[in-house]
Amino acid sequence: MTAPSLDYFELIKTARKIVRNVEGYPEVRVAILADSSTQHLAQMLRACLHRHRMFAQVHEAGFDVIDQEVFAGDSELYRFKPDYVLLHVCTQALRDRYYREGFQGRRLAEETLARAVDRWDEIGRRTSARIIQNLYVLPVERVFGNFSRTVPDSLNAALADLNARLVEAARRRPNVLIHDVEHLASDAGKRVWSDETLWVHAKVFCRLEFLPEAAESLAGIVLAGAGRGKKCVVLDLDNTLWGGVIGDDGLSGIEVGDHGVGEAYARFQGFLLALKARGLILAVCSKNERENALLPFREHPRMLLREKDISAFVANWESKAENIQGIARTLNIGLDSMVFLDDSPFEREQVRGLLPEVCVPEFPEDPAEIVPFLSRLNIFETVSLSAEDARRTELYQDQARRDQEKARFSSVDEYLKSLSMEAVFARFDPFNLPRVAQLLLRSNQFNLTTRRYNEAECAAFMDDAAGCWPVAVSLKDRFGDYGLIAVIIARLESPVLVLDSWLMSCRVLQRGVEQLCMNRVFAFAKAGGFKTVQGIFAPTPKNGMVRDFYGRFGFRASAPDGEGRVFWTRSVSDYQPSEVFISCP
Amino acid sequence: MPIARNEVAQRLSAIFREVFEDETLQIHDAMTAKDVAGWDSLNHINLIVQAERSFKIKFTTKEIMTFQNVGEFVDSIHRKAAGNEGTQV
Numbered sequence: 173m174t175a176p177s178l179d180y181f182e183l184i185k186t187a188r189k190i191v192r193n194v195e196g197y198p199e200v201r202v203a204i205l206a207d208s209s210t211q212h213l214a215q216m217l218r219a220c221l222h223r224h225r226m227f228a229q230v231h232e233a234g235f236d237v238i239d240q241e242v243f244a245g246d247s248e249l250y251r252f253k254p255d256y257v258l259l260h261v262c263t264q265a266l267r268d269r270y271y272r273e274g275f276q277g278r279r280l281a282e283e284t285l286a287r288a289v290d291r292w293d294e295i296g297r298r299t300s301a302r303i304i305q306n307l308y309v310l311p312v313e314r315v316f317g318n319f320s321r322t323v324p325d326s327l328n329a330a331l332a333d334l335n336a337r338l339v340e341a342a343r344r345r346p347n348v349l350i351h352d353v354e355h356l357a358s359d360a361g362k363r364v365w366s367d368e369t370l371w372v373h374a375k376v377f378c379r380l381e382f383l384p385e386a387a388e389s390l391a392g393i394v395l396a397g398a399g400r401g402k403k404c405v406v407l408d409l410d411n412t413l414w415g416g417v418i419g420d421d422g423l424s425g426i427e428v429g430d431h432g433v434g435e436a437y438a439r440f441q442g443f444l445l446a447l448k449a450r451g452l453i454l455a456v457c458s459k460n461e462r463e464n465a466l467l468p469f470r471e472h473p474r475m476l477l478r479e480k481d482i483s484a485f486v487a488n489w490e491s492k493a494e495n496i497q498g499i500a501r502t503l504n505i506g507l508d509s510m511v512f513l514d515d516s517p518f519e520r521e522q523v524r525g526l527l528p529e530v531c532v533p534e535f536p537e538d539p540a541e542i543v544p545f546l547s548r549l550n551i552f553e554t555v556s557l558s559a560e561d562a563r564r565t566e567l568y569q570d571q572a573r574r575d576q577e578k579a580r581f582s583s584v585d586e587y588l589k590s591l592s593m594e595a596v597f598a599r600f601d602p603f604n605l606p607r608v609a610q611l612l613l614r615s616n617q618f619n620l621t622t623r624r625y626n627e628a629e630c631a632a633f634m635d636d637a638a639g640c641w642p643v644a645v646s647l648k649d650r651f652g653d654y655g656l657i658a659v660i661i662a663r664l665e666s667p668v669l670v671l672d673s674w675l676m677s678c679r680v681l682q683r684g685v686e687q688l689c690m691n692r693v694f695a696f697a698k699a700g701g702f703k704t705v706q707g708i709f710a711p712t713p714k715n716g717m718v719r720d721f722y723g724r725f726g727f728r729a730s731a732p733d734g735e736g737r738v739f740w741t742r743s744v745s746d747y748q749p750s751e752v753f754i755s756c757p
Numbered sequence: 758m759p760i761a762r763n764e765v766a767q768r769l770s771a772i773f774r775e776v777f778e779d780e781t782l783q784i785h786d787a788m789t790a791k792d793v794a795g796w797d798s799l800n801h802i803n804l805i806v807q808a809e810r811s812f813k814i815k816f817t818t819k820e821i822m823t824f825q826n827v828g829e830f831v832d833s834i835h836r837k838a839a840g841n842e843g844t845q846v
Contacts, residue, residue, distance in 0.1 A: 181775075181803070370802070
C-alpha cells in the first residue's frame with residue numbers, strides 16, 4: 173500500500189461509483205451531524221474508506237440540526253443505528269454567535285462545552301456508537317493582535333480554552349474520540365485552509381482541496397476503531413536507521429548522533445522509540461551479516477535504539493518479503509498490521525508486489541524529512557491506550573526466553589509444569605474494561621465470532637448479572653506477566669449457556685489456557701443448572717485456526733447457516749475436564 | 758493575447774462534461790441548472806471550484822450569488838481570465 177496524493181475531484185468520481193457494497197467489504201455506519209454543509213465531506217469519507225476496503229453507509233442529518241437529531245425522542249439518527257456519530261462542528265458557525273452575542277468568549281466556551289458534553293451523554297445513553305468530536309480551528313481574526321490570547325473573552329483565547337476542555341472531558345469518556353481539525357488546519361496553513369467565499373455561499377468549512385485530508389484523517393480513526401491499526405514497524409538498517417553502510421563504513425563510519433546528517437537519523441530513532449513506548453513492536457529486516465547488523469545496537473554510543481528495543485531481528489541475504497512473512501509468524505501478527513520502512517525503492521517495490529497487505533510508504537531522500545513525512549501519513553492511529561501497550565516489547569522478549577527454556581525439556585507437559593502458570597478469572601469490572609475492549613478489537617485469529625463490542629457495550633455486559641457471564645482471564649508464569657489474555661462472553665439463556673464471544677491472545681496458545689477456560693465454562697454451566705452449552709463459529713478470512721475449536725471438545729456441529737456460521741452444542745452432564753498445568757486461585 | 762470568449766466557453770464545456778460525467782454535454786449561454794441532470798448544490802460548488810482552479814481565477818461571493826445562466830458564468834470568467842494570459846487547464 174502506498175499513499176497516492178488524494179485529489180478532491182478524482183475522489184468525487186470514485187465516490188459516485190460506490191453505490192452498493194459489491195466487493196463485500198466490512199460495513200461501517202457513520203452519522204454526520206454538523207453546523208456546516210456536509211455533502212462534500214460525506215462523499216470524500218465514502219471514497220476514502222473504500223480505498224481502505226471498507227464500505228461506509230453515511231447518514232447526513234442536514235444543515236445545523238445537531239440538537240434536534242440528538243435530543244428528539246425519535247430521530248433519524250437513532251433509527252440509522254450508527255457505529256460512529258461525527259459531531260462535525262466548525263469555528264465559522266461559532267464565530268457568528270460570538271459576534272452576535274456581545275463578544276463574551278468565556279460564556280461561549282462554557283456553553284459550547286456543556287452542550288457538547290450533553291450531546292455525548294445523550295448519544296451514549298441511547299446508542300453504543302463511538303462519537304467523533306471535532307476540535308475548533310483557532311481563528312485568524314485577532315481583535316487585540318498578539319494580546320488576544322491574553323484576553324480571556326477574545327474569540328481566540330476562548331476557542332483555545334474550549335479545545336483544551338473538550339479534550340479533557342473526552343479523556344474521561346472512552347466512547348468519545350477527538351478529531352483534531354485544528355492540527356489539520358495548522359499543518360496545511362491557515363492562509364490556504366479555509367475559503368471565506370466558499371463559507372459564505374456554500375457553508376463548507378474548509379477549501380475543497382483539503383477535504384480529502386480531513387476525510388482521510390476521519391477514516392484513520394474509523395479504521396483503528398475497526399481493529400485495523402498498525403502493530404509493528406519493520407525497519408531496514410543501512411541508510412534507513414543510520415547514514416552509511418555498516419558492513420563497508422564500520423562502526424565509526426556510520427552517521428547517527430548529535431550533529432550533521434546523524435542528527436536527523438537520531439531524531440528518527442527517537443520517534444521510533446516513542447512509537448515503541450506507545451505499544452508498537454519494532455522489528456529489523458536487513459540484508460547484512462547478523463553480527464555486523466547488531467554492532468551499532470550494541471556498541472555505537474550515539475544510537476538511541478538498542479537490541480532490547482527490537483522484538484524480532486532478522487539480518488541475512490534472503491528476500492525481504494520472505495523475511496517479513498517470517499517476522500509476522502514469529503510475532504503472531506497479520507501482515508496487514510505491519511509497516512515496512514526501507515530507503516531502497518527496489519526493496520519497497522518487491523515487498524509491495526509480493527505482500528500487498530503490508531503498508532509500504534515511500535521513504536524521503538533527506539533523512540531530516542523522515543519524521544514529518546511518516547507523521548503525515550497518519551498510519552499510527554489508535555482509539556485507546558492501555559497499560560499493556562507500553563509493555564508489549566517486554567512481553568515479546570519474555571516469549572523469546574520461554575522458547576529457549578522449552579528446548580531443554582523432553583516433553584511438553586514437563587515444560588508446562590515448569591512454567592508455574594497461574595490464571596485468574598474475573599468478571600468484567602471497571603478496571604479491566606479498557607483492556608477487554610482492546611482485546612475484542614484487536615484479536616483476529618483466535619476469535620470465534622469476531623464481534624467487536626466496544627467499551628460501552630462491555631460495560632452493559634458487566635452490569636447484566638442476570639443475563640450475562642462476561643469473563644476476563646489473566647495469566648502469568650515465572651518468566652513474566654502476560655496480563656489479560658482471554659475474554660469469554662456467555663449469555664444465560666437457560667437451559668442453554670450460549671458462548672457469544674470467545675477470543676484469546678495468540679501469545680498463550682498451547683499452554684492449556686483454552687482447556688482451562690473450557691473446564692471453567694462447564695463448571696459454571698453445571699453450577700447454574702444449564703443442560704447444554706452452545707458455541708458459535710463465525711468464519712472470517714483470519715480465524716481459520718479455530719474452525720474446529722468446539723469440535724475438539726466434543727461439541728456437535730449444526731449445518732452452516734447463510735453466513736457460514738456453525739452452531740455447536742454439547743451436553744453439560746458428561747463433560748470430562750481436561751488436564752491442565754495452570755493453577756487457578 | 759487575451760483569451761477569446763469562445764475559448765473560455767469551450768474549456769468550460771469540458772469542465773461541465775467532467776463534473777457531470779456526460780461526454781455529450783454542450784453548454785450554451787441560456788443554459789441554467791434545470792437544463793442539466795445532476796446540477797445540484799454539490800455539483801454547483803464543484804463547477805465553481807473547478808473553473809477557479811482551471812482558469813486560475815477567484816470569484817467573489819457576489820458574483821457566485823448572481824450568475825443567472827451559463828452565459829453570465831462564461832462572461833465573468835472571460836473578464837477575469839483576461840488578466841491571466843497563457844493559463845492552461
